[in-house]
Amino acid sequence: MQILKFGGTSMSDQKTWKDVLKITGDSEKPVVIVSATARTTRQLIKSAEMAAEGDLQEAIKIAETISERHEGIIRGFFESNGKPLKGELINDCLERINSQTDTLKSYLEDISDTGSLTLQSRDAVAGIGEQISSYLLAKCGEAIGLNSRYVNARDIIKTDSVFGSAQPDLEITKMKSAKITEMLNNGQIPVIGGFIGENERGEPTTLGFEGSDYTASILGEILGAQKITIWTDVSGIYTCDPRVIPGARPIPEISFQQATEMAYFGAKVLHPSTLKPAERKQIPVFVKNLFEPENPGTKIFGKSANSGKAKVISYRKNGVELTLTSDSDNAGHKFLSDVFSLLDRYQMPVDVVNTTEASVIIAVENNPKIPELNEQLMRLGTLEVSNNKGFITLIGLEVNESAEITDRVIRVLGDTKIDLISFSASKKHLTVVLDEAELEMSVKKMHQSLFE
Ligand code: ADP
Ligand code: ASP
Ligand code: MG
Numbered sequence: 001m002q003i004l005k006f007g008g009t010s011m012s013d014q015k016t017w018k019d020v021l022k023i024t025g026d027s028e029k030p031v032v033i034v035s036a037t038a039r040t041t042r043q044l045i046k047s048a049e050m051a052a053e054g055d056l057q058e059a060i061k062i063a064e065t066i067s068e069r070h071e072g073i074i075r076g077f078f079e080s081n082g083k084p085l086k087g088e089l090i091n092d093c094l095e096r097i098n099s100q101t102d103t104l105k106s107y108l109e110d111i112s113d114t115g116s117l118t119l120q121s122r123d124a125v126a127g128i129g130e131q132i133s134s135y136l137l138a139k140c141g142e143a144i145g146l147n148s149r150y151v152n153a154r155d156i157i158k159t160d161s162v163f164g165s166a167q168p169d170l171e172i173t174k175m176k177s178a179k180i181t182e183m184l185n186n187g188q189i190p191v192i193g194g195f196i197g198e199n200e201r202g203e204p205t206t207l208g209f210e211g212s213d214y215t216a217s218i219l220g221e222i223l224g225a226q227k228i229t230i231w232t233d234v235s236g237i238y239t240c241d242p243r244v245i246p247g248a249r250p251i252p253e254i255s256f257q258q259a260t261e262m263a264y265f266g267a268k269v270l271h272p273s274t275l276k277p278a279e280r281k282q283i284p285v286f287v288k289n290l291f292e293p294e295n296p297g298t299k300i301f302g303k304s305a306n307s308g309k310a311k312v313i314s315y316r317k318n319g320v321e322l323t324l325t326s327d328s329d330n331a332g333h334k335f336l337s338d339v340f341s342l343l344d345r346y347q348m349p350v351d352v353v354n355t356t357e358a359s360v361i362i363a364v365e366n367n368p369k370i371p372e373l374n375e376q377l378m379r380l381g382t383l384e385v386s387n388n389k390g391f392i393t394l395i396g397l398e399v400n401e402s403a404e405i406t407d408r409v410i411r412v413l414g415d416t417k418i419d420l421i422s423f424s425a426s427k428k429h430l431t432v433v434l435d436e437a438e439l440e441m442s443v444k445k446m447h448q449s450l451f452e
Contacts, residue, residue: 001029005216009233010290012038014076033194035212036129048125051108052117059108067101119163124204130193138191148189157197159205166205213271221277235289236298240313247452265393266316311396319389325359326381352422363433390439394430412449
């Protein structure tokens, strides 16, 4: 069997749904994982935020826009592909849209009543998109003669209770996914929403942004897939985001380790945790273009030692730089160890850190735990917070070229103010922290100088 994962870009309208179903129908023994339709997750989260801010009316309006968009896709799909006898299927779809919209509205009302948005209620709202898209796609498949069947991801993906970035419990999930194997044995095509799961109390969780890739990989591992294909809107993994850098080059093959690093440092094409389960079982992962299916795309495989040494540039926005200066005269190691214990307590994934005895500069991706961390840091000294920082990471360097490349990067960025620069010899990457406003231009300059 194999896993096919279709992201939000593939799930954008009735025309792409047709392409998705064509690929599904042409594949041998597929299990289909889908994201929410394009823009839906972001809009859902926006609606939850509006409700928490007291604007329930605006929140409900967003819910209705989402509902109407799905109805439009379904009507469009059935009009161009359905036969008259498919009336029942279209009604099932419309009922699903209505019931999920009602669920959404009741979540929004609860959020508005309490006036705050917890990670838990955010997850409940954010997952509605996949709950709609997976059901509808399965029905559209049936309408064109596929044996596709909706599977509720929450019955399969059982997770811990870390709302916002839950981890699946592999053992229970494996037990639950026996149902999928049974369906495959009966010649059915299971269609499952990515990104979402459920904790042991039956409360909705999510695996984090772009988490559908992770669902695909987890199920690939558990079900023993021969391959996993991530279908998206670009022909594989490139040396840099091809939408921003026209000169970016496609990479035909890349190792699990390097692709993971790219994702971690911001290449949106894959969720950073995606590849671990596939790597554990050495299941090759392909990244392919829905709009150009004959293009081979990128193959991710192999042990890191023997494959894929491509150099690539990843970048990320939304960074925060925290500069903490100790107020005490004899700061030293106690100060540093206090700071690092706080980072540990808040499980803060630090990207770049620069220390002297009396001060620390920490660059991290902005996240909901920062305000609380800052309060604690302020007890240790004087804190300066700079928002809107960008990170650029060059991955795949050879140690012997690090000095030359660092030099080149500094030269090519010219007048741009670089806040921090760090080189990791063991990981072979170089990270630059600068103002977000300078980010894209700097990425372009670096890519041009190093690759074009
Ligand atoms: P999906 O909806 O299919 O999950 P995403 O938007 O999450 O799609 O990921 C695909 C996008 O990733 C591409 O449109 C591209 O702009 C972006 N991207 C960023 N970095 C890279 C890269 N190095 N190679 C390919 N695509 C990249
Ligand atoms: N729909 C979710 C998101 O936008 C998950 C995904 O697309 O992978 O983050
Ligand atoms: Mg994605």
